Amino acid sequence: FVQQMSEETSNVEMKVALICASNQNRSMHSHWLFNQNQIPNVYSYGTNNTVKLPGKSPERPIVYKFGTPYRQMHDDLVRDNEHLYRSKGLLDMLQRNMGVKIAPERFHDTPLHFDLIITFEERVFDIVVSVYQQRETVTFEPVHVINLNTIDNHAQAKLGAEDALELYNRIVKHGENWRDHMENIIEDFENVRPIVYSVQFY
Amino acid sequence: MTDLPGEIVENYLIESQAIAVKMIQMINFLDHPINVSILIGSLGVISRYRPQYLSMIILALDKFSRRATERYSNAHWRSICKTLILEMCSMIKIPDSAPFHGRLINILADLGAGKEAERIRHRYSRTFNYQPVGTYIPHILDITPNVQKQLQELSNLPLNLVSNIVIESIKSHQCPDITPVPKMVDSGLLYHLLSVVQPLASLPVQPPIPLGDSPIVKLIRDNPLKRRRELEEFTPSKKRHMEVEISMPSLTQEDLQRFAVQSFERIIKEEKGVIKEGKAEIRKQTLARLAKSLPMSGEPFNNFIEHIIDDIDNRHDLALKWLYQEWINPDHKRYHHILQRLITAMKNLHLIELFPSFLIRLPEVTEDVFHVIDQCCKTPSTVDLGLNTLRDLITLRPPCRNQSIDMLLEYTSHMESSIRRPAIILTRTKIYSNPLFSDRIQEYATNLLYSLVTEENQPSITHEEDIKRRLLLFFALCSKNHVLLNDLVDAYIQVPKIVKKVFHKQSGGLIQTIGMNSPELLNFLSTFPPESTAFVLQILHILTEDKVPSTELIEIVKNIYNSRKDDKHRAKFIIPIASGLEKNELIGHLPEFLLLPANSKKKAIQRMVHHKPAPLTPSELLIALHLIETDENITDILVVKTLHICYNDAEILKPEVIAIVLQQLVDETPIPSLLMYTVLAVVKQHKQMTGFVIDILRRLITKKVWDNDTLWRGFLKCCELLLPHSVPVLISLPEEAFRMALESSPSFVQPIRNHLKKHSNSVLNQSKNNILQNLGKE
Numbered sequence: 017f018v019q020q021m022s023e024e025t026s027n028v029e030m031k032v033a034l035i036c037a038s039n040q041n042r043s044m045h046s047h048w049l050f051n052q053n054q055i056p057n058v059y060s061y062g063t064n065n066t067v068k069l070p071g072k073s074p075e076r077p078i079v080y081k082f083g084t085p086y087r088q089m090h091d092d093l094v095r096d097n098e099h100l101y102r103s104k105g106l107l108d109m110l111q112r113n114m115g116v117k118i119a120p121e122r123f124h125d126t127p128l129h130f131d132l133i134i135t136f137e138e139r140v141f142d143i144v145v146s147v148y149q150q151r152e153t154v155t156f157e158p159v160h161v162i163n164l165n166t167i168d169n170h171a172q173a174k175l176g177a178e179d180a181l182e183l184y185n186r187i188v189k190h191g192e193n194w195r196d197h198m199e200n201i202i203e204d205f206e207n208v209r210p211i212v213y214s215v216q217f218y
Numbered sequence: 219m220t221d222l223p224g225e226i227v228e229n230y231l232i233e234s235q236a237i238a239v240k241m242i243q244m245i246n247f248l249d250h251p252i253n254v255s256i257l258i259g260s261l262g263v264i265s266r267y268r269p270q271y272l273s274m275i276i277l278a279l280d281k282f283s284r285r286a287t288e289r290y291s292n293a294h295w296r297s298i299c300k301t302l303i304l305e306m307c308s309m310i311k312i313p314d315s316a317p318f319h320g321r322l323i324n325i326l327a328d329l330g331a332g333k334e335a336e337r338i339r340h341r342y343s344r345t346f347n348y349q350p351v352g353t354y355i356p357h358i359l360d361i362t363p364n365v366q367k368q369l370q371e372l373s374n375l376p377l378n379l380v381s382n383i384v385i386e387s388i389k390s391h392q393c394p395d396i397t398p399v400p401k402m403v404d405s406g407l408l409y410h411l412l413s414v415v416q417p418l419a420s421l422p423v424q425p426p427i428p429l430g431d432s433p434i435v436k437l438i439r440d441n442p443l444k445r446r447r448e449l450e451e452f453t454p455s456k457k458r459h460m461e462v463e464i465s466m467p468s469l470t471q472e473d474l475q476r477f478a479v480q481s482f483e484r485i486i487k488e489e490k491g492v493i494k495e496g497k498a499e500i501r502k503q504t505l506a507r508l509a510k511s512l513p514m515s516g517e518p519f520n521n522f523i524e525h526i527i528d529d530i531d532n533r534h535d536l537a538l539k540w541l542y543q544e545w546i547n548p549d550h551k552r553y554h555h556i557l558q559r560l561i562t563a564m565k566n567l568h569l570i571e572l573f574p575s576f577l578i579r580l581p582e583v584t585e586d587v588f589h590v591i592d593q594c595c596k597t598p599s600t601v602d603l604g605l606n607t608l609r610d611l612i613t614l615r616p617p618c619r620n621q622s623i624d625m626l627l628e629y630t631s632h633m634e635s636s637i638r639r640p641a642i643i644l645t646r647t648k649i650y651s652n653p654l655f656s657d658r659i660q661e662y663a664t665n666l667l668y669s670l671v672t673e674e675n676q677p678s679i680t681h682e683e684d685i686k687r688r689l690l691l692f693f694a695l696c697s698k699n700h701v702l703l704n705d706l707v708d709a710y711i712q713v714p715k716i717v718k719k720v721f722h723k724q725s726g727g728l729i730q731t732i733g734m735n736s737p738e739l740l741n742f743l744s745t746f747p748p749e750s751t752a753f754v755l756q757i758l759h760i761l762t763e764d765k766v767p768s769t770e771l772i773e774i775v776k777n778i779y780n781s782r783k784d785d786k787h788r789a790k791f792i793i794p795i796a797s798g799l800e801k802n803e804l805i806g807h808l809p810e811f812l813l814l815p816a817n818s819k820k821k822a823i824q825r826m827v828h829h830k831p832a833p834l835t836p837s838e839l840l841i842a843l844h845l846i847e848t849d850e851n852i853t854d855i856l857v858v859k860t861l862h863i864c865y866n867d868a869e870i871l872k873p874e875v876i877a878i879v880l881q882q883l884v885d886e887t888p889i890p891s892l893l894m895y896t897v898l899a900v901v902k903q904h905k906q907m908t909g910f911v912i913d914i915l916r917r918l919i920t921k922k923v924w925d926n927d928t929l930w931r932g933f934l935k936c937c938e939l940l941l942p943h944s945v946p947v948l949i950s951l952p953e954e955a956f957r958m959a960l961e962s963s964p965s966f967v968q969p970i971r972n973h974l975k976k977h978s979n980s981v982l983n984q985s986k987n988n989i990l991q992n993l994g995k996e
Contacts, residue, residue: 142304145304146308149308199250199251199252199294203291203293203294206292210293213252213255213297214301214304215255215256216259217259
């Protein structure tokens, strides 16, 4: 799923953040996909307090602190029960994540200012918006927060990532003044996937 | 130091109210869905910071949410709905919104978020544990003979109000078709009445209502006390409209004072309850205005200040309102006093975030404030508090800017480094980059710097700390603005030697920050004044410490080198860039290095073989040294001295290194005359190399070592040191050489004789024996 970007849009400098709960599956799949398409200034985060991976039973997930390297998680799982986790697809996922960045990051801790944030779950969307609500507005730079509801499994994450990429490309097509066209972009995107958006300020 | 006159403050407050109202009404007129959702977000912000508008906002949102479904397409309505829900849920969390919870939850339920809303409200109402301070429920119609006592119980209400209540209740007592005031006045009503107190308090006392001619009225007029009792027993007729004259018993000035003070104190105590009812703003305004009339020396005044200081984190807003009220009065004595006490308390509590933000919002920042800040900055434990405050004053409060910057600059040149350092860091990182201030800062720093350049009459500054304090600000600015380097060096040239030393000592960090890629630095290096050579050399050394020099740097340095044909020490410039040169090139400079003073030579050797990365291996260096062509300047002794320096370094005098060196050198033609010096050095240091050295000695024999005087002497010395292992070597010498050896060193004789005795069979030895015997005879 590689798209060629036209020459005009290569000037648009947009910082994008892709956010899900644990910065493992949905946001990382998108991050990886965006990297594949040579999109610059892409970042990904999680909003939970800790990173959770499905463990042997649903009540006992494997918990890590944000900042623990994917490599370490991968090696721990291999040591614990390689066959089980490989069949769940976790090892492949962690391997892919390792190739994108070192460790999961928490959204609350980043000082960066983004232009576009894509979240993959409504709860995550709520948390992101509440982060901005609690902060005092200083520079008044706007950020568009857009939610694409995606179920947290591998297949859906792939579809979610593709839709996120589609949305990004549609926005970037408009060049410098993409914000003026957001109303229509959102309107048209309804056919691809229903979304919810909000505009927040730094 | 006044910034804003009272009227402007008042006008501003009124205008911002108007803006807020306009914004709230705007929601009905916007069409663009994204702008609508931004506006809803803004209304949420207003509700958080100005809860007095909550009712207006909620009303507007209610109306909007009912009508908006049709206006926007599905895609946008979903998001607007979501924004509404998020903002209103956050409104439930605001303490002042308690009275509106019901309404909010209804709206949210209509939007489909009822459960969520209930959950939040439940969670947040539990945080309010409200116990009323005391229940003052005056039984207004309870009239006892002791009027004073009664009035004391009524004293939580101002006099006018009491009179109005009494009139109302009597009226309703007579005419039930008018909505009655309940017999017991509850706290809700009290607070509601309190909210209308403010305008009423300024009104004059109502004139008594004109009398009618009814017998009741006559009764009242004649006998005050009696009148009232009879009034109670009187059963009202539904149709009668009664006019009543009420005359309150007279109260002394002290009583009035006392009631006022007590009511004031009750309002202070009822903080939590008032917040829960959503009237926090009104309470603050009331307290602020009432406090204006408290005498400064009195207890209530002090109690109020204590009350604020007790929980200053939550009550600073109250303090500000009060200060604004006090400031409107042109005689600012009270303002000064209150401010002084508050900021001293904040300073003692070390409230590092609150202190600056409080000061910024003051109507006037007085000299006292600056005095307190000054105290903070000069005490190491509160330096951070003081500097934070100065930073905020500089960036966020323009009228205070100049004074604050001047104070800050003074601290950057303070003698105490614990004060000076954070001040310089603050200036450099946050203030200097702002174009509004950079000129002023630069001017100050430049003056400081040039104060070190002594005129003829001025005594020179000798104390190191004093020198440092004038320099370090300029250094810090230079690290951000590299072009200042030129001024720095210009000053360097003119300062006395003792100051130059400090320059050298302190410049490490600066140069490393600038780095070798800075265009201004490279420019400077291309054009530096010759008097600053020592400094430039140090700069080069710091730049290239453990780093490979960049090609630009190498080129510039080579240019410097080439332009100084008459300088016999110009090789000093090559040393720092040694690791960037080709081996052959570097070896070509070796002769020049030899002519440098010992210090520089050591540095050169260090750079050549110990640097990371090292351009030469130790063996390469040694071999090159041995092979140097000597002339009138580069004498053997010079080379020997250099070799000596090398061999003091254990890393160079390693067996493996020397082995390589010696192997290569013996193969040279002609053999370098200093070879034996090296051999001797190794022999003395590493006994384990004896075998190897013996080998070398043998090789030397094949190359006719006796033809070279220096080598021959060294050879013999070596053999001496290595007795008896060197005997076979000596025996293998040709006859003539053998004899010469025996003649020069008597110590050889005995060991050789012993050896020959043992191996008397060999033919080779026969001739040697002869020589030996001949020698003995002579």
